[in-house]
Amino acid sequence: MRAQRIAVIGGVAAGPAAAVQARRTDPDAEIVMFEQGSNISYSACEMLMLVSGEIDDPEQLIHRSPKDFQRERGIEVRAETRVDRIDPRAGKLVCTSGDTGVTSEEDFDKFILATGARASVPDIDGADAENVFVLRRLGDAIELRGFISTETIHHAVVVGAGFVGLEVVEALVKNGIRVSLLEPGSGPMHAHLHEELSTLVGRLLEDHGVVVRLEGLIGLAVGQSGRVSVVRTSAGEQIGCQLVVLAIGTTPNTKLGAAAGIRLGDTGAYLVDDRMRTNIPNVWACGDCVEVHRLVDGQKVIYPQSPTAFRTGRVAGTNAARRGAYGAATFPGIVGAQALRLFEQEIAFVGITEGEARHAGFSAAAVTITHLTRSSLDPGSSPITVRLVFEMARGRLLGAQLVGGTGTALRANILLPLIRSRGTISDLYDLDLLYAPPFSPRMDPLLIAARKAMRLREDTRRRI
Amino acid sequence: MRAQRIAVIGGVAAGPAAAVQARRTDPDAEIVMFEQGSNISYSACEMLMLVSGEIDDPEQLIHRSPKDFQRERGIEVRAETRVDRIDPRAGKLVCTSGDTGVTSEEDFDKFILATGARASVPDIDGADAENVFVLRRLGDAIELRGFISTETIHHAVVVGAGFVGLEVVEALVKNGIRVSLLEPGSGPMHAHLHEELSTLVGRLLEDHGVVVRLEGLIGLAVGQSGRVSVVRTSAGEQIGCQLVVLAIGTTPNTKLGAAAGIRLGDTGAYLVDDRMRTNIPNVWACGDCVEVHRLVDGQKVIYPQSPTAFRTGRVAGTNAARRGAYGAATFPGIVGAQALRLFEQEIAFVGITEGEARHAGFSAAAVTITHLTRSSLDPGSSPITVRLVFEMARGRLLGAQLVGGTGTALRANILLPLIRSRGTISDLYDLDLLYAPPFSPRMDPLLIAARKAMRLREDTRRRI
Numbered sequence: 064m065r066a067q068r069i070a071v072i073g074g075v076a077a078g079p080a081a082a083v084q085a086r087r088t089d090p091d092a093e094i095v096m097f098e099q100g101s102n103i104s105y106s107a108c109e110m111l112m113l114v115s116g117e118i119d120d121p122e123q124l125i126h127r128s129p130k131d132f133q134r135e136r137g138i139e140v141r142a143e144t145r146v147d148r149i150d151p152r153a154g155k156l157v158c159t160s161g162d163t164g165v166t167s168e169e170d171f172d173k174f175i176l177a178t179g180a181r182a183s184v185p186d187i188d189g190a191d192a193e194n195v196f197v198l199r200r201l202g203d204a205i206e207l208r209g210f211i212s213t214e215t216i217h218h219a220v221v222v223g224a225g226f227v228g229l230e231v232v233e234a235l236v237k238n239g240i241r242v243s244l245l246e247p248g249s250g251p252m253h254a255h256l257h258e259e260l261s262t263l264v265g266r267l268l269e270d271h272g273v274v275v276r277l278e279g280l281i282g283l284a285v286g287q288s289g290r291v292s293v294v295r296t297s298a299g300e301q302i303g304c305q306l307v308v309l310a311i312g313t314t315p316n317t318k319l320g321a322a323a324g325i326r327l328g329d330t331g332a333y334l335v336d337d338r339m340r341t342n343i344p345n346v347w348a349c350g351d352c353v354e355v356h357r358l359v360d361g362q363k364v365i366y367p368q369s370p371t372a373f374r375t376g377r378v379a380g381t382n383a384a385r386r387g388a389y390g391a392a393t394f395p396g397i398v399g400a401q402a403l404r405l406f407e408q409e410i411a412f413v414g415i416t417e418g419e420a421r422h423a424g425f426s427a428a429a430v431t432i433t434h435l436t437r438s439s440l441d442p443g444s445s446p447i448t449v450r451l452v453f454e455m456a457r458g459r460l461l462g463a464q465l466v467g468g469t470g471t472a473l474r475a476n477i478l479l480p481l482i483r484s485r486g487t488i489s490d491l492y493d494l495d496l497l498y499a500p501p502f503s504p505r506m507d508p509l510l511i512a513a514r515k516a517m518r519l520r521e522d523t524r525r526r527i
Numbered sequence: 528m529r530a531q532r533i534a535v536i537g538g539v540a541a542g543p544a545a546a547v548q549a550r551r552t553d554p555d556a557e558i559v560m561f562e563q564g565s566n567i568s569y570s571a572c573e574m575l576m577l578v579s580g581e582i583d584d585p586e587q588l589i590h591r592s593p594k595d596f597q598r599e600r601g602i603e604v605r606a607e608t609r610v611d612r613i614d615p616r617a618g619k620l621v622c623t624s625g626d627t628g629v630t631s632e633e634d635f636d637k638f639i640l641a642t643g644a645r646a647s648v649p650d651i652d653g654a655d656a657e658n659v660f661v662l663r664r665l666g667d668a669i670e671l672r673g674f675i676s677t678e679t680i681h682h683a684v685v686v687g688a689g690f691v692g693l694e695v696v697e698a699l700v701k702n703g704i705r706v707s708l709l710e711p712g713s714g715p716m717h718a719h720l721h722e723e724l725s726t727l728v729g730r731l732l733e734d735h736g737v738v739v740r741l742e743g744l745i746g747l748a749v750g751q752s753g754r755v756s757v758v759r760t761s762a763g764e765q766i767g768c769q770l771v772v773l774a775i776g777t778t779p780n781t782k783l784g785a786a787a788g789i790r791l792g793d794t795g796a797y798l799v800d801d802r803m804r805t806n807i808p809n810v811w812a813c814g815d816c817v818e819v820h821r822l823v824d825g826q827k828v829i830y831p832q833s834p835t836a837f838r839t840g841r842v843a844g845t846n847a848a849r850r851g852a853y854g855a856a857t858f859p860g861i862v863g864a865q866a867l868r869l870f871e872q873e874i875a876f877v878g879i880t881e882g883e884a885r886h887a888g889f890s891a892a893a894v895t896i897t898h899l900t901r902s903s904l905d906p907g908s909s910p911i912t913v914r915l916v917f918e919m920a921r922g923r924l925l926g927a928q929l930v931g932g933t934g935t936a937l938r939a940n941i942l943l944p945l946i947r948s949r950g951t952i953s954d955l956y957d958l959d960l961l962y963a964p965p966f967s968p969r970m971d972p973l974l975i976a977a978r979k980a981m982r983l984r985e986d987t988r989r990r991i
Contacts, residue, residue: 109904109964118904369969370962400961411961440573440582472966473937479958480944494943497864497875498834500573502936505833 066091068170069383070156071138072146072319073177074098075105075200076369077350079127080376081175082138085384092384095139095171096132097146097158102201103129108369110204111227114211115234121205149174149323151346173383176320176333176341176348177376180313180367189283194290195307198227210306216240219306220294222280224251228310229264229405235306236271236406243302244268245294247279255401255412256464257450259431263466264410271406276300283307313367315352330354330365337393339379349379356396358483359415359461360423366397398483402472409471414462414482417452426455428523430515434508436470438500447471449512451488458487458520463512470502474509488516530555532634533847534620535602536610536783537641538562539569539664540833541814543591544840545639546602549848556848559603559635560596561610561622566665567593572833574668575691578675579698585669613638613787615810637809637847640784640797641840644777644815644831653747658754659771662691674770680704683770684758686744688715692774693728693869699772700735700870707766708732709758711743719865719876720928721914723895727930728874735870740764747771777831779816792818794829801857803843813843820860822947823879823925824887830861862947866936873935878926878946881916890919892987894979898972900934902964911935913976915952922951922984927976934966938973952980 067089071082074096082096096103104126112118129140143161150156151174159166182197184190194214196207210216217240221232224246235242248254250261251268265275282295294302315332317325326342328334333348335341337356341348351367353375374394381392402411420427429452437444445468452462463478465471481491492513498505531553535546538560546560560567568590576582593604607625614620615638623630646661648654658678660671674680681704685696688710699706712718714725715732729739746759758766779796781789790806792798797812799805801820805812815831817839838858845856866875884891893916901908909932916926927942929935945955956977962969 106902106904106964106969108962108969109902112904112964117906123904368959368962370959373969374959395957397959400959402961402963402966404963404965409966413961438570438573440570440576440587442581469933470937472961472963473934473941476958476960476971477937477940477944479960480941480948480950480954483958484944484948484950484954486944486948490944490948493859494940494947495832495834495838495861495864496940496943497866497877497936498572498832499866499868499936500570500576501868502866502873505570505572505837507940 066093067172067384067386068093068095069173069175070149070171071096071175071177072149073179073350074100074103074140074142075107075179076372077179077376077379078175078177079104079132080373081177081349081380081383083136084377084380085175086136086138088381088384089386093139095141097141097144099143099145099161100200100202101143103127103140103142104132105201107201110198110201111230111234113204114198114207114231115237116208121201124201146319149319151323151343172345174346175379175383176325176346176352177350177379178316178319178352180315180351182309183312183314184309185280185311187280187282189285189291190309192283192285192289192291194305195283195309197309198231199313207308211235211238211240214305216305218243218304219308220245220302220304221308221310223310223312224248224275225254225310225312226401226403229403231308231310232268232273233405236273240306241272243274243276243304245276245278245280245296247277247297250277251275252410255416256410256466257417257429257431260448260450260464260466263448264405267406267408313351315365317352320346320348328354328363330363332365337396338382338391339375339394340382347379347383349375355394357415358396358398360419362423366399368401371397398479400475400479402475404472408466408468410466411472411475412462412464413475413478414452414460416462420452420454420461425461427461428453428455428516428519430512430519432508432512432515434511435504436468436508437502438504441500443469443501445469447508449474449508451512451516453488453516455520455523458489458517460486460488460491477509488513488520492517530557531636531848531850532557532559533637533639534613534635535560535639535641536613537643537814538567538604538606539571539643540836541643541840541843542639542641543568543596544837545641545813545844545847547600548841548844549639550600550602552845552848553850557603559605561605561608563607563609563625564664564666565607567591567596567604567606569665571665574662574665575694575698577668578662578671578695579701580672585665588665610783613783615787615807638811639843639847640789640805640810640812640816641814641843642780642783642816644779646773647776647778648773649744649775651744651746653749653755654773656747656749656753656755658769659747659773661773662695663777671772675699675702675704678769680769682707682768683772684709684766684768685772685774687774687776688712688739689718689774689776690865690867693867695772695774696732696737697869700737704770705736707738707740707768709740709742709744709760711741711761714741715739716874719880720874720930721881721893721895724912724914724928724930727912728869731870731872777815779829781816784810784812792827794818794827796829801860802846802855803839803858804846811843811847813839819858821879822860822862824883826887830863832865835861862943864939864943866939868936872930872932874930875936875939876926876928877939877942878916878924880926884916884918884925889925891925892917892919892980892983894976894983896972896976896979898975899968900932900972901966902968905964907933907965909933911972913938913972915976915980917952917980919984919987922953922981924950924952924955941973952977952984956981
């Protein structure tokens with residue numbers, strides 16, 4: 064039997080995971096991984112440490128060079144190579160080397176799309192000025208770090224108070240830069256956090272000198288230097304600055320597949336089944352360019368998280384390479400758990416919000432409590448605020464949001480298995496969570512929140 | 528209807544919880560709480576911070592004085608009062624005031640036994656010498672602190688390397704005292720930790736100058752001062768010392784109930800059902816003097832943990848006070864999760880050990896992995912060792928043991944809901960645990976352990 068040829072398109076996270084798993088599944092396959100950039104297999108999540116200056120060598124973020132990857136894994140790597148077109152039915156791929164500019168066509172039996180997502184950029188003048196940055200790829204972080212190190216920056220404007228926006232704010236503040244944060248929503252992280260918790264995050268930012276403006280970006284004024292010197296907001300403000308960072312979200316890169324007839328879902332990402340199969344039999348997709356199944360409400364969502372990229376990559380790689388003998392790998396879907404450390408505080412959430420729950424038809428309710436992360440006598444103890452989202456009818460736990468000191472984020476993980484298995488708030492209350500002064504107050508904040516939720520539910524039922 | 532009279536015997540943890548809950552359930556009941564010591568409602572778990580000197584005022588450990596408790600809760604408190612005898616069938620209680628020495632008899636309708644446990648003491652000469660301590664009640668901690676503060680101690684011997692023993696060792700080392708630790712088992716925490724992890728704890732102790740001797744205590748030589756000056760071990764060693772702390776476990780206080788015909792379980796603690804009822808209809812028991820149901824293997828176990836004392840106390844208080852109108856409260860049983868911080872490292876375990884699993888008839892297997900608590904680039908990252916215990920037949924997760932830096936203990940809690948709901952190692956692997964550099968490496972150590980367990984199971988099945 065002729066060795067099968069597998070093309071993996073994209074080399075940051077899902078792509079390398081898919082390629083490695085394909086190699087494990089079929090030791091004889093010829094596997095080629097294409098990457099438009101010059102680096103493969105790097106840690107996107109640690110990029111902010113480069114911006115802040117906590118690490119100074121980008122090499123620390125790179126797991127493997129193309130050469131090492133090629134040697135160790137037996138996978139051909141084509142870095143700095145753009146894939147222009149695929150024709151899966153004909154088994155053709157056309158690519159252009161950034162190095163030589165030469166365009167060539169090659170034959171492949173199977174295709175794995177791991178093209179990721181790009182930073183969204185608003186369609187306004189000045190968005191491409193040289194002092195306007197996004198943060199998505201390693202190169203973006205290196206450029207921003209270079210700019211911070213060499214230019215005099217009195218004031219920066221960060222647009223968007225989601226994960227990346229807040230991380231950038233902290234990195235800039237750590238470099239002694241005054242920052243204004245523009246967020247057109249109701250507060251920082253408003254897509255994930257209820258107003259009560261969003262307010263806590265806002266206060267934390269203000270405590271560190273950040274000016275939080277609940278306004279949108281409507282224009283960038285470019286000065287004679289070709290740089291943006293003023294940001295205009297929806298409140299009619301004009302903010303002078305020497306640096307702008309846009310952190311308004313990401314958009315899946317689907318042009319290549321869409322042109323080849325790969326179907327997209329409602330989110331705009333590739334539509335795949337739990338085996339990461341697209342609608343074309345010899346094409347799989349994985350990573351930030353696909354939508355995944357969110358278990359709590361059954362929605363398909365874009366969830367550009369590193370572990371999901373790796374997991375969907377492994378599933379795609381296994382299934383693309385297998386030739387009947389192995390069982391198919393499946394992706395189990397996500398509950399959704401994310402966390403951020405911001406100025407020594409921890410922000411986390413898991414599952415879905417009340418809004419998402421109502422949208423899915425749940426009789427959603429929520430409670431908020433504030434307690435301590437540890438025994439009050441432990442010097443490391445600090446406040447923690449927990450909001451539980453649950454279903455009134457059966458008490459099913461649907462989600463949670465947490466803001467507090469060390470030990471806050473890992474508590475979101477404690478809720479994950481409960482939410483996944485459709486557990487209730489009383490299942491949570493029945494957990495004998497460990498107790499010791501350095502780890503928890505006598506009654507864990509999660510249990511206190513569960514008890515409050517149970518009482519709310521009892522009271523409501525009594526009234527009915 | 529005459530107000531019912533409820534006697535709560537014991538005032539540290541379960542007793543106050545029961546009394547408060549009884550008050551909530553029946554606002555008219557006359558509730559009397561008896562406590563032999565002078566303090567009620569205090570934090571036993573923080574006592575070691577008093578011994579180490581991290582806190583210097585015992586008052587910080589006391590939640591409420593008898594007077595406050597009485598005023599705020601409407602519960603009569605008789606501190607320094609010994610209950611000599613109860614006759615539940617006749618509704619009689621005989622007690623003696625430590626203050627006046629007067630013995631009196633009173634009538635009660637219902638009795639709640641919350642008599643706790645006492646430190647076990649070996650039956651050898653010298654065990655009652657004035658420089659030999661145990662640590663169980665607040666008074667013990669105050670006495671030991673007083674001794675450390677006023678005496679010159681070059682060398683101390685701690686007997687027993689369980690929770691209390693290790694905490695005492697750390698407290699003494701922090702006071703500049705050289706410590707030898709005697710442990711007749713295979714290593715520190717051997718009842719809970721597999722040898723691989725127990726060895727890590729032993730090394731940690733040795734790194735802090737503690738001499739760990741895997742030997743038993745066989746004798747105490749009392750010098751002319753009336754103090755123990757030499758400890759004799761099962762290896763024939765004679766260890767000179769100025770202080771001995773016995774930390775060899777606890778024994779439930781059941782004399783009072785046993786004399787009244789309350790049945791004991793195989794563990795020697797009171798036998799109760801999930802409503803905390805004893806075999807005598809108007810007697811309930813709760814806290815460290817009862818045995819509880821361990822869910823994983825169905826065993827009845829002694830589990831003297833503070834949250835369990837409070838929870839069983841609340842259940843007993845509700846059920847004792849209710850008069851038909853309320854539904855009965857039930858105690859859901861325990862999985863078992865405990866943790867300790869020792870010299871900035873965290874030690875935790877959850878569920879059952881391989882030995883316990885085999886004893887219960889499970890085809891138990893285990894894997895151990897060592898990874899990092901956080902991204903390797905985060906300055907707070909440190910090694911973590913995880914051992915998962917699971918069932919070979921279906922892959923059911925039965926327990927885990929963890930030793931590592933900050934973030935280790937809370938990971939035991941993540942496993943708790945899975946173990947409670949009879950989840951498998953592949954359920955664990957399917958969790959989308961959160962990822963961010965300050966909280967986890969790209970693949971959480973729990974997931975790495977789950978994957979190793981799944982591979983072991985696959986390999987074993989393939990061989991069969």
